[in-house]
Amino acid sequence: MTYEQFMKTTYLPFYQSEVNEQTYSTRHSSIHLVIKRFGRKKLKDISVLDVQNFRTWLLSKIYMPTNDSDILRKAKEFFLVKKIL
Structure with missing residues (x-):
């Protein structure tokens, strides 16, 4: 599983359900910066x-x-x- 797959299928849905909408919106660009950097790497390869x-x-x-x-x-x-x- 790649980092991007993990983030989109597991982490982001969970995180979004745990924080208020404003917090999610604020952190969204930062999270996507990390996805941009590690997205294609398999989790075990980071x-x-x-x-x-x-x-x-x-x-x-x-x-x-x-x-x-x-x-x-x-x-x-x-x-x-x-x-x-």
Whole structure:
């Protein structure tokens, strides 16, 4: 099973049923960015190095915001931190 298949058939329907519509809508673009990166890979073929490289790339992109609160919001959006302190 590919990452995209898993996300579309299993994870996204579950996630959408667990969060309110606004939260799902807000996270939708972030989730699809991850799907775009890993979508064709089989789940078993996604390595720790793949995830670390993607995380590094994301972190380089989120440092573009203008202040710390924007950076924390982006990190939360991309699931890099659990909550804003």
